[in-house]
Amino acid sequence: MKSDRVIVFSKLTSQSVRLFISLVIIFSGFFTRAETSPAPEKKDPLTNSFVALCYHDVSNGFVGNAFSIRKKDLIEQFDYLKAHYNVVGLQDIIEASQGKKVLPPKAVLITVDDGLASFYENVYPLLKTYKFKAVFAIVGKWTEDGVAPDYGFKDTNPKMASWKQLKEMSESGLVDVVSHTYDMHQGQVFNPQGSQAPMAAFFRYDSITKSYQSEEDFVNRVQMDLRKNNELIKKHLGKDNSVIVWPYGASNGLSRKAAEDVGLKIQMTLRAGLNNASDISQIGRGLIFADMDLPQFANVLEHAFVDSSPLRMIRVDLDSIWKKNEAEAEQVLGDLLEKTLALGANGALFQAVSDSGDAYFPTSQMSVRADYLNRAAHTMRHRSRVPNVYARVPQTFLKNTETAKAVIRDLAKYTDIDGVFFEVSSKEKAKELSFEPVMAAGRSVRPHWQYGVIGPRPENAEIFDYLVLTPQQLEKEKLEAVPNSIKQKQDIIALPKDYNIVASHVMAEGYLNLFYDVNFKDVVPDPDFKTLFSVRQSNAKHIKGEAK
Structure with a gap:
């Protein structure tokens, strides 16, 4: 084989030899790189x-x-x-x-x-x-x-x-x-x-x-x-x-x-x-x-200013606060704000629609009982130093996707809140709203809004920031081996009135986001409850111009 190569090369001029060798080097390098070049590296998310x-x-x-x-x-x-x-x-x-x-x-x-x-x-x-x-x-x-x-x-x-x-x-x-x-x-x-x-x-x-x-x-x-x-x-x-x-x-x-x-x-x-x-x-x-x-x-x-504290959220029913006499309602709200400030919770979930279906915010889509949600939520955020304030909206009163889009957009326009939790029953789950366009309607006004669901875990759970589950629903999911059901950062566990044993159990399993599903107006926090729900950062500040 070696002698054959010598014969071939001897028949070539010196110029053609140089050209031939150059081409061999170029193409051999090309094929070598093609065969040995590593797969594209994954981009480091911290780059830039x-x-x-x-x-x-x-x-x-x-x-x-x-x-x-x-x-x-x-x-x-x-x-x-x-x-x-x-x-x-x-x-x-x-x-x-x-x-x-x-x-x-x-x-x-x-x-x-x-x-x-x-x-x-x-x-x-x-x-x-x-x-x-x-x-x-x-x-x-x-x-x-x-x-x-x-x-x-x-x-x-x-x-x-x-x-x-x-x-x-x-x-x-x-x-x-x-x-x-x-x-x-x-x-x-x-x-x-x-x-x-x-x-x-x-x-x-x-x-x-x-x-x-x-x-x-x-x-x-x-x-x-x-x-x-x-x-x-x-x-x-x-x-x-x-x-x-x-x-x-x-x-x-x-x-x-x-x-x-x-x-x-x-x-x-x-x-x-x-x-x-x-x-x-x-x-x-x-x-x-x-x-x-x-x-x-x-x-x-x-930590890039990120607060990694778990969510500890209380429930506020405006039906128990709003009175026809606004001065009386303000007194009830003031007492609630002082109690919440002393507690130190970092989340509050407000009733946005009364039990009879009347809104507590301006909207053309349903009758309005009072324009009071904004007042209550805003003062809860600034006077009680609760950084995460949400509205609870039952799916029952939303009728259809178009109505829901209009309602949620009005809620975004006229309230100082951080998002909406949709309350969905097992019966309603079969005829779920198309939540994505509803959520988009709210984010067209409040791009930072977060969304949650109160009720059974929906099939499209990944589109929500939070899911509020009862301990019973959580145990049922485990027994039924629901795929991808263990999402401890997304799940919020709703605690009953007698919360101690349940709270200890779910926290031991790694579920740290808790929601006390009892109207906080009627709650007298005992020392254990204060210890459980006091997670607010000590350096929470008042931003001038926002808290009047």
Whole structure:
């Protein structure tokens, strides 16, 4: 075989030999790679992930409110970030989203809200020292006026950074100056009882006409405000802006769409969890508080601000609270709020429709007993510090999918809640609603909403965030070997009035989400009950503008 090869090669010219050898090398390399190239590696889910921090005021020593940290504490935090994390800028994240670069591991984005002068005086010099970048969100009207109204300080309100200072920082390459709205950093009345909530997230209630703002008016107001602030930024800084940082981290589906339509493709909110550059349309951030020491700072960073506490939820029946005399109802509600605050539960499930089928929220799809769910749920969240507030809606009163879509959308428009639990009986399970379009209708207004089912586990259980099961239903599933029935993070176990033995049993099996299925108004919590349901985080904070 070797002699045959020599004969062949001897018949070739030196030029053709070189060409032949080159082709052999090229094609042999091609086939070798084809045969030995490894299978595509699975993408690491942490690739291009990042945590976003939200600061406000930084003082030289005096702490004005829960969001005003001392400069010396910020230096400690910056030292920690320098040693353990990689601080990235907004442009780094944008380029990673475009596939132009990969973010470093343990990436952190620094954002500072409100446009205060303390940023220029205390934070900007540190950015230069540490070579960090930051996003600085300004409220246009506050910048023009020179002070922030009602910011929470004892004696005076802080000054704002001037346009001259903003331009200097913007041109440094260290600071991205973005929009925090022109004049929507404030609360507005959003129910008949006078409660207030962020302007960009809820519909205004007019006490004179006794009516709510229309969707068209809401969208127009948001767009006019956002355009005005973008025009100011362009005028003074000479740059186009594509970022909106929502005041209080609060928006809804309509305001998000309005922002997109005026070119604000990157939107920042307040939300726990890792972000990823693959989708920067909604960037979640974690709040940094004045009383947060360095170990706490390190802990929230490590867990991306996620609270892993199990859900401990109480039941609130509005039928037992609402009275024809609203003053009497307020007294009953006030007593309930104090009892809930003392308990420390982190979830509440409110009756949204009376036992007779009348709604406790505005809707054209059924008779309305009172517009009171929003008042009760909002004050439960803010005065009793219950972070997860849901509405319970019996499927019986929803009739069909189209009616259900309209009802749930109205519920989303006119209440400050976190989602809906559908109450479904065994009989109704055979004629289940098409829940996906119903849930989508609610999320068109409240994109963050979660959904649950109270009753037998549905065949499409995977579309729900939670399933509320009785201990009997749970045991039945085990006996019947229901496929994929063991989902301890999704399942919430409904406890009976005599809860002790049942709670101990299900918790020993790993079911930690609990719902006390007794009207809490009639409950006198004993020490064991308080121990079981007191899971609220000790650092739960009041966000100004939302809790009136």
